[in-house]
Amino acid sequence: MDSSQHIQEALPFCYIFDSSFDGLLSCIAQIHLDKRLGSISRICAQDDYQPSLFEPAIKHETNQELVTRITEALKRKAGHKALQSCYKVFLSDEPRRFLLIFYFVSVALRVGKQVHSMLADKRIGEFLDLEKSVEAARHKAIEFLRFHKTSEGVYFAQFETSISFVPLVMNHFVGRLNVQAFVIYDSKHTVAGGYDGKDAIIQRVENFNPPRFSSDDTDYTHMWQEFYRQITIKERYKPKLRQQQMPKKYWQFLDEMQNGTAGSSIDR
Amino acid sequence: MNTYEKLSILSDAAKYDVACTSSGSNRQAVKGKLGSTSVGGICHSFSADGRCISLLKVLYSNACSYDCEYCANRKSAHTKRASFTPRELANLTIEFYRRNFIEGLFLSSGVLVSPDNTTEQIIECIRILREEYHFNGYIHAKAIPGTSPELVERLGFLVDRMSVNIELPSQKSLSLLAPDKSKQSVTKPMSYIRDAIDTENTALALRAKSNLAKRSKQRKFVPAGQSTQMIIGATPENDTHILKLSKSLYKAYGLKRIFFSAYIPVNESSKLPDKLSFSSPLTREHRLYQADWLMRFYDFDADELLPDTGYLNLDHDPKVVWALKHLDDFPIEITTAPLSTLLRIPGIGPRGARKIIRARKYSALSEESLKKLGIVLKRAKYFITINGKYISPYKFDPEIISKQILSDSLNTKANLKRKMQENQLTLF
Numbered sequence: 231m232d233s234s235q236h237i238q239e240a241l242p243f244c245y246i247f248d249s250s251f252d253g254l255l256s257c258i259a260q261i262h263l264d265k266r267l268g269s270i271s272r273i274c275a276q277d278d279y280q281p282s283l284f285e286p287a288i289k290h291e292t293n294q295e296l297v298t299r300i301t302e303a304l305k306r307k308a309g310h311k312a313l314q315s316c317y318k319v320f321l322s323d324e325p326r327r328f329l330l331i332f333y334f335v336s337v338a339l340r341v342g343k344q345v346h347s348m349l350a351d352k353r354i355g356e357f358l359d360l361e362k363s364v365e366a367a368r369h370k371a372i373e374f375l376r377f378h379k380t381s382e383g384v385y386f387a388q389f390e391t392s393i394s395f396v397p398l399v400m401n402h403f404v405g406r407l408n409v410q411a412f413v414i415y416d417s418k419h420t421v422a423g424g425y426d427g428k429d430a431i432i433q434r435v436e437n438f439n440p441p442r443f444s445s446d447d448t449d450y451t452h453m454w455q456e457f458y459r460q461i462t463i464k465e466r467y468k469p470k471l472r473q474q475q476m477p478k479k480y481w482q483f484l485d486e487m488q489n490g491t492a493g494s495s496i497d498r
Numbered sequence: 499m500n501t502y503e504k505l506s507i508l509s510d511a512a513k514y515d516v517a518c519t520s521s522g523s524n525r526q527a528v529k530g531k532l533g534s535t536s537v538g539g540i541c542h543s544f545s546a547d548g549r550c551i552s553l554l555k556v557l558y559s560n561a562c563s564y565d566c567e568y569c570a571n572r573k574s575a576h577t578k579r580a581s582f583t584p585r586e587l588a589n590l591t592i593e594f595y596r597r598n599f600i601e602g603l604f605l606s607s608g609v610l611v612s613p614d615n616t617t618e619q620i621i622e623c624i625r626i627l628r629e630e631y632h633f634n635g636y637i638h639a640k641a642i643p644g645t646s647p648e649l650v651e652r653l654g655f656l657v658d659r660m661s662v663n664i665e666l667p668s669q670k671s672l673s674l675l676a677p678d679k680s681k682q683s684v685t686k687p688m689s690y691i692r693d694a695i696d697t698e699n700t701a702l703a704l705r706a707k708s709n710l711a712k713r714s715k716q717r718k719f720v721p722a723g724q725s726t727q728m729i730i731g732a733t734p735e736n737d738t739h740i741l742k743l744s745k746s747l748y749k750a751y752g753l754k755r756i757f758f759s760a761y762i763p764v765n766e767s768s769k770l771p772d773k774l775s776f777s778s779p780l781t782r783e784h785r786l787y788q789a790d791w792l793m794r795f796y797d798f799d800a801d802e803l804l805p806d807t808g809y810l811n812l813d814h815d816p817k818v819v820w821a822l823k824h825l826d827d828f829p830i831e832i833t834t835a836p837l838s839t840l841l842r843i844p845g846i847g848p849r850g851a852r853k854i855i856r857a858r859k860y861s862a863l864s865e866e867s868l869k870k871l872g873i874v875l876k877r878a879k880y881f882i883t884i885n886g887k888y889i890s891p892y893k894f895d896p897e898i899i900s901k902q903i904l905s906d907s908l909n910t911k912a913n914l915k916r917k918m919q920e921n922q923l924t925l926f
Contacts, residue, residue: 347860349870373542377597385596403598405527406534409632410596450593453505460510461555462546465762465778471548475541485599486543 242271244287247328249275251320252297258332259296267336273328300335308338308345315346318364319357321394330357364393371395372402374480377412378451380441385412388440389483394419397432404430413441451485458486499580501590507580511560511571512606515727516757520552520601520636522722523658533595533602533635535658540601553604553638554594558582558620562608566665566676568732570764571608581610584623592631602636602658603627609678613644617653624656638722641691643683650687651719654694659722659754662688664747667740671733674769691724692751723754730786731779732761732770736808741789745800748793758786785810792817795848796841813904818844821881822896829883829894833863844903845877865889876906 243266247253254273261270271285281287304312316331324330334357338345348354375389385407389395396416400423403412407425414423415438422435481487521539528534541550559581560571571577582590591603605623610616620639627633638659641650654660662684666672669681698719726747730740744756760783763773789810792798796817803816811819821828821844830843832854840851850873857863857871865884868875875882879890880899892898 373540375598379596387598406532406635407596408527408532409530410532449502450597453502453590454594454597454599456502456506457509457554457556458543458545458551460506461513461549461551463513463549463762464547466547466780468548469546472544472546475544475548475550484543 242269242285244272244274244282244285245270246274246276246279246287246289248290248292249277250292251317252294253290253292254320254328254331255300255316255335256292256294256296257290258335259300260290260293261332262300262336263296270329270332273332275328303339304335307342309343312338312343312345315357315361318368318398319360321398322360322364322367323392323394324360326356327360330360333357364398367391367393368395368398370480371399374476374484375399375414376483376485379444379447381444382441383411383444384441385410386415386441386443387412388415388417390416390418391480394421396421396423399423400425400430400432455486455488501582501586504580504582504586505556505590507578508556508558508560508582511577511608512555512557512604514570514759514762515555515604515606516759519550519755520638522754523636525634525721528634531632531634532592533633535601535634535636542598542600552601553636554591554600554602555604556582556587556606558587558605558607558616558623559610560608561610563611564609564676564678566678567765567767567769568666568675568729568761572765575765582623584619584626587623588626588631588633591627592633595633595635602633602638604638606640607642609642613642613683614646614649616642617645617649621649621653621656624653628656636722641687643679643687645687647687647690650690651694654691654719657720659725660691660720661725661727662691663727665728666733667728667730667735667743668733671735675733688724688726688751691720694719695723695752724751725753725755725757726751727757727759729761730758730783737782737786737789737810738804738808740786741800741804744790745793756790758783758790781812782810785812785816789816797838814900815844817842818877818900818903822900825894825896825899828881829888830881831886832868832882832884833858843878843881845874845879845881877903 245257245261247257254275257273261267274280276289279287301313304316312334316335319327319331319334330353333353334345337348337351337354341348345354346358349358370391371389375387377385377387380386394416396414396419399414403414403423404425409427411426412424415435416422417438420435420438421432422438423430423432476484476487519539520535521537523535524537525535539552541552543551545551557571559579560577561579561581562569562571562573565573569575587603587605591600594600595602603624605620607616607620610619624637624639627637636659637657638661639653639657641653641660641662643662650660664681664684665676665679672679672681728740740758747753747756760778760780761771761776762778763770763776766773789798789800789803792803793800798817798820802820803810805811805819810816814822821842827842830839832840832843837851837855840846840854841848843851846854850871853871853873854863854868857867861867863884865875868884875889880892880894880902882889888894890902892902
């Protein structure tokens with residue numbers, strides 16, 4: 231089962247791909263062609279590659295034909311879900327994610343759909359856990375990101391969580407907000423998703439300028455904060471439970487967790 | 499009065515309402531319409547009391563013409579009064595929704611002049627949302643007891659969920675504390691909603707049979723079903739009474755949920771428990787919810803859970819109490835027991851039970867493999883055998899098990915905290 235038994239070479243290789251998901255798939259296909267399944271030490275995205283001594287690096291140019299071939303093979307063998315799983319894990323911040331995807335794809339191509347229940351395999355287990363945590367982080371973004379109306383009438387949200395969440399939430403918000411143009415900005419990964427009421431795009435954004443908000447927007451923020459204060463049953467104050475449900479790292483993005491308008495504390 | 503001040507008064511007035519779920523309805527996004535609903539519901543925030551905030555929960559008006567003793571908005575209470583206008587509230591809902599603050603609206607109200615007048619205003623607000631603003635998100639509306647059937651019907655086609663509060667667990671308490679409401683004024687709209695849902699389901703089934711248009715364009719009647727809520731501890735009804743009532747409510751009206759609300763004193767009244775010395779029965783409320791859960795998801799019948807003393811045991815959850823009473827049926831062999839039996843094991847839920855069944859098809863179960871599946875044996879270990887082996891180090895004896903479970907749960911950090919908080923509460 232362990233692919234490290236296949237071929238052993240003197241030095242393990244590092245493959246470098248162009249940082250895109252297609253690039254990673256193409257690179258994984260190349261590793262299969264090169265028959266180096268058992269001698270990979272790292273797979274690195276070009277954007278954050280740091281060379282290491284004694285580690286031969288192979289720079290892989292994305293080959294669209296390889297992408298198609300491996301995607302089709304994966305879908306045929308292990309279903310569309312396997313590809314989706316890979317994409318989700320790709321968006322996590324786990325440093326070992328590319329290697330785990332490589333391993334998952336290799337096993338999936340061999341055993342098929344069964345790969346999703348191979349929890350006993352240490353690396354597949356790690357991959358599946360990671361997928362689960364990505365799903366959880368995506369849900370946090372859907373729950374907790376907040377839009378504000380800019381002076382141009384576009385709704386803008388800035389949010390951060392442990393994954394590059396924008397590609398995973400665009401469908402949800404496009405469907406839901408529908409007639410409303412919006413921009414979602416992931417300040418941690420400097421990725422923005424935009425929707426103009428018709429089409430959606432996702433882009434890397436360097437040098438981001440925060441937008442100006444419309445004057446009535448603050449009124450609604452204040453109303454929301456007031457609603458939040460009033461809805462609490464003071465006799466049942468349970469700040470620990472709240473913090474468990476709504477971890478502190480998200481508070482900076484939540485209007486209701488900022489100090490009140492008259493300088494009062496959030497819980498008054 | 500501006501909208502901010504109204505919101506402040508009318509959300510404060512709505513906070514004791516328990517239900518704030520946005521679940522049970524799954525409506526895909528529609529081109530040109532704002533909003534969608536998700537079947538599992540989405541929480542957008544959590545209030546300082548740890549409750550999920552999913553919907554904009556407000557009263558339409560707290561200028562109530564009824565005088566219910568337990569209610570903060572009773573006619574004779576000295577409190578600030580406010581009422582929204584239909585458009586004002588519809589606007590507010592839309593603006594909150596656009597900002598991803600909420601999943602939709604949860605609208606209740608005091609009785610503004612009369613039940614029909616109140617419902618007409620509520621309908622107008624929701625009509626503006628649905629028809630003018632093309633709002634496609636979640637709406638839960640209260641049917642005010644005493645509302646005429648025509649209005650209940652119109653409301654039913656605009657909302658996802660409707661509920662009628664039975665408020666108190668018996669007619670006697672109702673006439674004592676809520677003289678303007680009667681059991682009949684509550685059950686009438688409830689049966690009306692039930693019948694309308696039934697009629698629609700039958701029509702849908704017929705249409706599916708005859709292979710006509712599979713999906714109707716028309717909005718469904720109360721697609722997420724109806725629920726109700728009652729106050730616990732303000733009146734003398736015991737848990738046996740409440741569980742029996744719940745069972746008959748689920749059966750008679752096909753309710754999706756019953757919410758319990760531990761009474762919190764807001765008014766001084768000779769007909770109510772003394773305001774100063776009363777401590778809100780939070781643990782009792784918790785146990786009632788557990789019993790309710792066992793009836794809905796574990797296939798328990800209310801009769802199996804009825805306590806001899808009239809009240810649910812506060813130390814143990816109702817499932818443990820049941821298991822200790824039926825220790826002859828235990829320990830249960832986990833490698834062979836069918837689903838219905840696995841569900842009876844304290845500490846194992848529907849999810850765990852299904853995981854066990856799936857896993858044992860592929861490989862032999864052991865204590866280790868159960869742990870790997872994420873099954874917590876802390877409580878279950880007293881009630882099971884794995885391959886014939888009883889894994890708890892203690893004797894299989896009801897008293898010993900009871901004591902052991904008690905000390906297990908006392909020693910958890912959360913429980914120590916809770917005990918401390920409960921002590922603090924009684925100080926006030």
